[in-house]
Amino acid sequence: xxxxxxxxxxxxxxxxxxxxxxxxxxxxxxxxxxxxxxxxxxxxxxxxxxxxxxxxxxxxxxxxxxxxxxxxxxxxxxxxxxxxxxxxxxxxxxxxxxxxxxxxxxxxxxxxxxxxxxxxxxxxx
Numbered sequence: 001x002x003x004x005x006x007x008x009x010x011x012x013x014x015x016x017x018x019x020x021x022x023x024x025x026x027x028x029x030x031x032x033x034x035x036x037x038x039x040x041x042x043x044x045x046x047x048x049x050x051x052x053x054x055x056x057x058x059x060x061x062x063x064x065x066x067x068x069x070x071x072x073x074x075x076x077x078x079x080x081x082x083x084x085x086x087x088x089x090x091x092x093x094x095x096x097x098x099x100x101x102x103x104x105x106x107x108x109x110x111x112x113x114x115x116x117x118x119x120x121x122x123x124x125x
Contacts, residue, residue, distance in 0.1 A: 002026035002114040004096045009119030012086055020081040020119060022096030029053075033099050034072055034079035037109060038092040038121075045095065047107035049081060059105040063089070086123045093118040 008020040022034065035050035049070035051058045058070050069082040079096060097112035106112075 002029070002032060002098050004098060004114055004116035006094065006096045006116040006119040009094060009121045011122045011124065013125060014087055014123055016086050016123070017082070017084045018086065018121060020083070020094055020096075020121075022079040022081075022116060024077045024079070024098065029077040030074040031101055032114075033101060033105065034070070035097045035099075035112060036070060036079075036081045037095045037097055037112075038090075039095065039118075040092045045109050046092075047109070048094070050105050050107075051079065052105075053101060059107075061107070083121075086121075088123050091121060091123045093120050 003025045004022055006022050012018050030053040033050055033052055036048040037045045038048050039045040047061055048064055049060045049068055051070045051072055067085045072079045095118045096116040098114040099112045
């Protein structure tokens with residue numbers, strides 16, 4: 001089992017950047033797909049990005065592609081989400097999630113058994 005703790009959220013102006021971190025504790029971090037989701041109150045949780053254990057294999061939602069970068073440090077058991085050119089539409093609570101490796105990425109939250117408590121991102125003037 002993995003336990004996940006996110007950090008790095010905050011208030012940022014449109015056009016700005018933030019870097020989120022997700023520290024995992026538990027076995028075989030490098031054998032888990034790590035993902036980020038986000039949620040706005042009253043809406044369903046939305047997939048943002050995911051990465052395989054090897055790092056270079058990544059997948060992004062269309063809404064963040066080209067602006068966000070997901071990466072990981074398997075020595076530090078940490079996954080990151082670098083967010084650039086933020087807009088007000090990026091406001092939400094960001095969650096780190098994990099699942100054991102499978103042959104393809106999945107974007108459904110039900111496929112991820114491990115979750116952090118989230119970190120709040122507010123993009124506003």
